[in-house]
Amino acid sequence: MDTPTAGLSFTSKLLPTATQIAQVRNCSRAGILPVPASDLHAIVVEAPEELTRYDAEITKLQNGLDRLVLERTMLASYADGCRSVLAPVQRLPNELLADIFEWSFPEELYVLESTPEEEVDRISQWHLRQLAQVCCRWYSIAMATPKLWSTIAVDTSLWSDCNISIQTLLTLLDYSLTQGQNHPLTLDVGISNMYRCTDLVVEALTKHAHRWRDVFIWSDGEPHRYLANATGSLDRLEMLEINLSSNKSWNELEFFYQAPRLTEFSFAGRLENMPKIPWHQITKCSYHSDSHPPPPYQRLSVLLLANKVDTFTLELDLRNFPLDHDWHSYTSSMRHIEFELSTNDPRVFDKLLDSLTLPSLESFSLAPLSDYDPPAWSSNRFVSLASRSQFGESLTCLCVHAMIAHTELVRCLQAVPRLEKLVLADCVWIDDDAMIVITHELLQLLTYTANSSCLLPRLSTLHMTSLLEFTDASFLDLVASRMRKTRIDGLASFETKLLCYPERQRDMSPETLQQLAQMVASGALKLTVLSEAIDTET
Structure with a gap:
């Protein structure tokens, strides 16, 4: 077979020189015949045969080039295939590859200010379908691994705006639920009674109630009438979060009460609208504000229900709370409590602290509500709470993001000498004013000195969000002293x-x-x- 390189030596004796080309061009322009003209006649007669030879050679070369292009394409594809076969990912077990698929889930899988287009992708599990297109093995893993189909996110308020029909969406939802087989199910569900599809969506979900493990429900209506159809099926339910954005009451709903493994509960809405849950087994609880909250002292009555709770988060808007209201007294054995507050009057927070006795508390946290200024706080009531609850023996973690003078903060710290972890933040708010909590003087008091008393001698962890209103030297001294203390105590590090x-x-x-x-x-x-x-992390 001739090769393209062999054809590169092909030529013709009829090829003109540059002089001959110029001569013919000039004769054509002047309209005269060259002398002798016989040479031109010979070219005209012999040229067609030579051109045919050229055409044949060009065809031969073109076929050779096409073959080279084809062979190159085949070789490149084969090399890619070999590279793929030798790739480490090919040697991963199916179970580990399935874990990688699970970690690659997109953030928009969950319901949060999403679009109709994202809703269609969620319902159809588009991210899994994309993975399944890579190769037969990935298809088999994506389609045959139930845990990959065990997170369902749906928002019925978007369905009427989707570019496919409600019936198609229901078919896709049912397929996704079926693919999960019997694997524990995580649900993130937005349910609106304004849309006719709500009944059908909730009905489809409750058919799999026996698989529910972690459930997030947002609702503006009364879908509990459909949820009740699955009463007695929640043997796997461990975590429940409910957000009621309307005044619809779920307080007669006993659907979640029969959930023997439910230990974590979060609720946003009016306390009187909360569904019945097995409080005797709840160990972690969060209660969040709604748009029309009851008086804070009533909201604290959730503490009476949560008698087994170990960790409690309470979100309160106290900005308009009247000071003349009485607060009930509450005693709780919880070990961790977190307040997210909004109040500029320390007397209001004082009333809150006066109502509590927490004899087993190990961790106390005070932070502002999202998008609000830090709450105001004075030391007197905290010191009283610490004395009443024996924080001096139990409290080991304190987190403070509040408006409090550093001298007041020092009084609070003196009441909790066994503290091991301290989290502090200076306060910066909307009008660009600030309250400095972390000062040079505070760091000096926290600096450990063996020959004299210091604040928090057991401190092993210090986190600060600061305006740097202290000297570098005071920070270095504090760190160096605590490093020495950790060596004395036999700890790994400060x-x-x-x-x-x-x-x-x-x-x-x-x-x-x-x-x-x-x-x-x-x-x-x-x-x-x-x-x-x-930007240093060492």
Whole structure:
């Protein structure tokens, strides 16, 4: 077979020189015959045969080039196939590959301000269908692994705006539910009574109630009349979160009460609309504000229900709370409590603390509601609560993001000498004003000195969000002293995190950062420093 390179030597004796081409061009322009003209006649006669030879050679070369292109394509595809066969991912067990598929789920899988297009993708599990198109093995894993189909997110308020029919959406939903077989199910469901598809969606979900494990429900109506159809099926339910955005009452619903494994419960809405749940087995609870909250002292009555709760989060808007209201007293054996508050009057928070006795508390957290200024706080009532509840013996973790003078904070810290973890934040709010909690003086008091008393001698973890209104030297002294203390106590290391607000007026010096890096290298310090100018995690 001739090769394309062999054809490169092909030529013709009739090929003109540059002089001959110029001569013919000039004669054509002048309208004269060259002398002798016989040479031109010979070219005219012999050229067709030579052109035929050229055509044959060009065809031969073109066929050779086509063959080369085809062979190159085949070789490239074969090399890719070999590379794929040798790739480490091919040697992963199906179970591990399924785990990787599970971790690749998109964030928009969950219902949160999503679009009709995202709703269609969620219902059809489009992310799994994309994985299934890679190869036969991936198809088999994606389609035959129930746990990959065990998260269902649906928002019925979007269905009427989707570009496919409600019946098609129901078919896709049923297929996704069926593919999960008997694997425990996670549900993220937005249910609106304004749409005719709600009954059908809830009916489809309750057919699989025996698989429910983690359930998130947002509702503006009364879908409990459909949920009740699955009463007695919730043997696997462990976590339940309900958000009622209307005044519809679920308080007669006993559907969730018969859930023997339910231990974690979160509720947003009016307390009187809360469904019946097995409070005697709830160990973790969150109660969040709604648009028309009852008086805070009534809301605290959830503590009477949550008599077995270990960890409790309470979100309260106290900005308009009248001071002349009486609060009931509550005693609880919970070990962890977190307040998310909005109030600018410390007297209101005082009333809240006065109503509590927490003799087993190990962790106390105070933070602002989302998008609100930090709450105001004075030390007197906390010190009283600490004394009444014996925090001096039990409390080991304190998290404070509140408007409190550093001198008041010191009084609070003196009441909890067994504290091991302290989380503090300076306060910056909308009008660009600030309250400095983390000061040079506070760090000096926290610096451990063996020959004298200091604040929190057991402290092993300190996290701060700061405007850096302290000196580098005071921070270095604190860290160095605590490193020495951890060695004395036989602990692995002292841990500190420093997040710097963008509004700060200075940065730590390079020399300070270098000294901190050297401390980290010694192994006795675990340090994280984060800010706009500093992005170091050692």
